[in-house]
Amino acid sequence: MAAAPFLSGCDMALLDPAGPIGAEEKSIIILATCLMLIVVIPVIAMIFLFAWRYRASNKAATFKPDWDHSSKIELAVWGIPCVIIAVLAYVTWVSSHTLEPSRELVADKKAVEVEVVSMDWKWLFIYPELNIASVNELAFPAGTPVHFKLTSATVMNSFFIPRLGSQIYTMPGMETKLSLLADAAGDFDGLSANYSGGGFSDMHFVAHAMTDDAFAQWVEKARAGEGKLTMAKYRDLAKPSEKDPVSYYAEVEPTLYHDILNKCSDGSTCMDATVSLAMAKEVAGGDLQLCNPAKPRG
Structure with missing residues (x-):
């Protein structure tokens, strides 16, 4: 937090687009960040929650030395990331085609x-x-x-x-x-x-x-x-x-x-x-072979 004020002079250029391509890329960055925060924020919260709840001085916390499985936890830790990855894969596929660099932009004016x-x-x-x-x-x-x-x-x-x-x-x-x-x-x-x-x-x-x-x-x-x-x-x-x-x-x-x-x-x-020149020589060589009836095709 103490170091944060030193970033006030930084220019967040990627988040301040001035054209349609930059605007589309900004939306992808924000979407990807929000999707990943679905995992990151709960994990960070649980770190502090678990450290507080299961501290040595808390005698009210349930002690289960033989616990080894929870279907609900397994569903959450595997299911949620899979959904996030599927969404990111779809966004990546679509944006890779719509934002293909060589794709010419449609506008009223000649490029x-x-x-x-x-x-x-x-x-x-x-x-x-x-x-x-x-x-x-x-x-x-x-x-x-x-x-x-x-x-x-x-x-x-x-x-x-x-x-x-x-x-x-x-x-x-x-x-x-x-x-x-x-x-x-x-x-x-x-x-x-x-x-x-x-x-x-x-x-x-x-x-x-x-x-x-x-x-x-x-x-x-x-x-x-x-x-x-x-x-x-x-x-x-x-x-x-x-x-x-x-x-x-x-x-x-x-x-x-x-x-x-x-x-x-x-x-x-x-x-x-x-x-x-190399291609011309190769094509010419191929034509000569085709024109020679005595030579079988390879």
Whole structure:
């Protein structure tokens, strides 16, 4: 109780959602907590009740040295947890499908496309439809779905805007997808939620949900940034650094995200090209076998 006042400055972001995904996740957290308290509260109460009732000085307490079974107790200690687990399983099943991160949100407005790259130790946000990019700052119109495509330039990381919901991992050579929406304008803290090395603790960004006019002004601000983000500039940007300031790029090389995702940013053969070539060779080999009547099928 004495330590509780020190928590007064904490921001309970998960319990103060600013979008539909965060709101759904909040309800799941509260429901799961309440279900588990059905067991926790009685157990805590019984600890004190039993300690008081069966204390050594209480001669009125019944002493039953040969007691070993109670059907009612067995039903309670097994039945109630089973019901709780069944309810949690149902909630988990339903929410896992309805809140599937890659599921696009239905809204009147067209979604904003953002390509996200986690680096050591900063975030790169590419807007392919607007042909701009930003570092350590994310902006989008409020009330508009944002469709993220995410990958990592280095190690596995995790993208998380607590008030909007849905933490999701970024992995090198792989792409994950996420859809979020902010109900109203506001500034929301974003962070890396997976340890990735020395600069991890400062790997933050701010997500700005803006009015349409304010977002248009932000886009113009970005277009007045540091010129074109080419592969050469990206290689410099990708070098490990800490506490990088917010920066903008007025233009982005069209294939930049593709090259980062497919690990060809260093000049080597892209992964998707390698896989496609291997599949083409395999398919061609299979067709040749089928076209050879003298060779029996395996």
